[in-house]
Amino acid sequence: MKQGIHPDYHMIKVVMTDGTEYMTRSTYGKEGDTLNLDIDPRSHPAWTGGNQQLLDRGGRISKFKDKFKGFGL
Numbered sequence: 624m625k626q627g628i629h630p631d632y633h634m635i636k637v638v639m640t641d642g643t644e645y646m647t648r649s650t651y652g653k654e655g656d657t658l659n660l661d662i663d664p665r666s667h668p669a670w671t672g673g674n675q676q677l678l679d680r681g682g683r684i685s686k687f688k689d690k691f692k693g694f695g696l
Contacts, residue, residue: 640666 630650636657638644651658 639663 631653632648632650633654634646635649635651635655636644636646638657638659640660640663649658
């Protein structure tokens, strides 16, 4: 393996949106840095099963539905 081409892998602190913290190894920043998350598995609807509504801006969703309405899904 070549020397000096890989990023430094070190311990950082990760702070979730609800304030909980944990230590993990990462290539982010420098040793001891803090990574504050804006979105995490505890708050994002993709993981929490939230019922967020899709916004139809400019009719994109309507155009998509019209284009594929006879597709039979």
